[in-house]
Amino acid sequence: MSDAVQRADFDRYMVPVFAPLDMIPVRGEASRLWDQQGRDYIDFGAGVAVTALGHAHPAQVKALTEQAGKLWHVSNYYTNEPALRLAKKLCDATFAERVFFCNSGAEANEAALKLARKRAVNKYGPEKIDIIAFNGSFHGRTFFTVSVGGQAKYSSGMGPNPAGIIHVDLHDEAAVRRAVGRNTCAIIVEPIVGESGVVPVDPAFLRLLRELATEHDAALIFDEVQSGNGRTGALYAYMNTGVVPDIMTTAKGIGGGFPIGAMLTTAAIADEHFTPGVHGSTFGGNPLACAVAEAVFDVIRSPEVLEGVRRKAAHAARRLRAMGQQYGLFSEVRESGLWLGCELAGSMQGKASAFMTASAHNGVLHIVAGPNVIRIATSLVISDEELDEGLDRLEKTCAQLSAR
Structure with missing residues (x-):
């Protein structure tokens, strides 16, 4: 039996919750990928903002291979050196004093929401369980996080959602003031809303959320699964807002491609309410994952890398806006560091997936944020x-689609 595989095998063997492009990447180096036929692509998607250092970065390869020769897994009956080193660095670099490691952004948000409810119920009783979230948000694919996320298409058809989840529109001050009250245990928000179009949240609105959370003794949770780890040109996006959350979640870029997530919070919240046995993760804090993440974190937090993100982002935004003017396909380009959302216009309005496919044919791989944003x-x-x-390859796509 041959070990050769092809794209058709996906349709033959895989659960069809994804619809991947026809090409299969087999090798990557820096920001370039090659497929089975040897065609090369510039990677503008980074595995949905995951491969923060590109492909096969020497620091990651070194950390993984060295740790692989030492210790792979010990379970959380014990601790391990890479997890402790990474936790210390995260606390030293942020507001946090405690870290919980898991495997993904969804698991980090699951932990954050459970912690917020546990804290509120412990302090005030079983009625204080309401979670305020925002329409258009995305917080993961577990049933709890997908219910909290503000996109019903991801949670519908699976029976009743967990109780106590209230969705309001972003930047609707009156609505959020009505929603937050004595039974609110948490407000969860992405400082930059990713899946709905790379939309930065006004710092004034974040300040309002901070004030309301404090007034009603609710936990303010910042979901920085995508916006964190240098993506915006700050180490974490909250650092540019003047607002400090009680709990922050992150994943994606922190592992640079190795699965890891983290929930960060204060000692006052964690020590009293997440005691042994209340929550856990079999693979959370895995030595391999933490060793790689530590190497990634050491690179991305350097001033040179963060300044480079800001400089390159400004350059990319200028070029993309020029393309929008020349070809009439982008009505707006939103830039939050090396995380850009191009709102489609003209003949391509609502056709983000078709644009992505055309770009791949021209050798550039990017992703979408809804049906109308590149x-x-x-x-x-x-x-x-x-x-x-x-x-340049993206501009070739614009020229072709505009000509059509």
């Missing part, structure tokens, strides 16, 4: 040359 999330250390080459 989402670009490059490696944070993409070279100037690869960035411009990818933008």
Whole structure:
């Protein structure tokens, strides 16, 4: 029996919850990928903002191979050195004093929401369980997090959602003031809303959420699964807002491609309410994952990398806006570091998936944020040359689609 595989095998063997492109990447280096036929692509998607250092970065390869020769897994009956080193670095670099490691952003948000409810119920009783979330948000694919996320299409058809979840529109001050009350245990928000189009939340609105959470003794949760780990040019997006959350979640880029998530919070919240046995994760804090994440974190938090993100993002935004004017396909380009959302217009309005497919044929891989936004999330250390080459290929796509 042959070990050779092809795209058709996906349709033959895989549960069809995804619809991948026809090509199969087999090798990556920096911000370039090659498929089975040897065609090369500039990677402007970074595995949905995951491969923060691109592909096969030497620091990651070294950390993984060294740790693989030492210790793979010990379970949470014990601790391990890579987890402790990474936790200390995260606490030293942020508001946090405690870290919980898991495997994904969904698990990090699940932990955050459980902690917020546990804290509120412990302090005030079983009525204080309401979670305020926002329409258009996305917080993961567990049943709890997908219910909290503000996109009903992801949670419908599976029976009743968990109780106590209230959705309001972003930036609707009156609505959020009506929604937050004595039974509110948490307010959860993405500082930059990713899946609905890379939309930054007004810092004034975040300040309002902070005030309301404090007034009603609810936990303010910032979901920085995508916006964290240098993506915006700040180490974490909250650092540019003047607002400090009680709980922050992150994943994606922190592992640079190795699955890991983290929930960060204060000692006052964690120590009293998440005691041994209340929550856990079999693979959370895995030595391999933490060793790789520590190497990634050491690179992305350097001033040189963060300044480079801001500089390259400004350059990419200028070029994309020029494309929008020349070809009439982008009505707006939103930039939050190397995380850009291009709102489609003209003949391509509502056709983000078709745009993505056309781009792939021209050798540039990007992603989408809903049916009308092209989402670009490059490696944070993409070279100037690869960035411009990818933008050239994207402009070729614009020219072709505009001509049609």
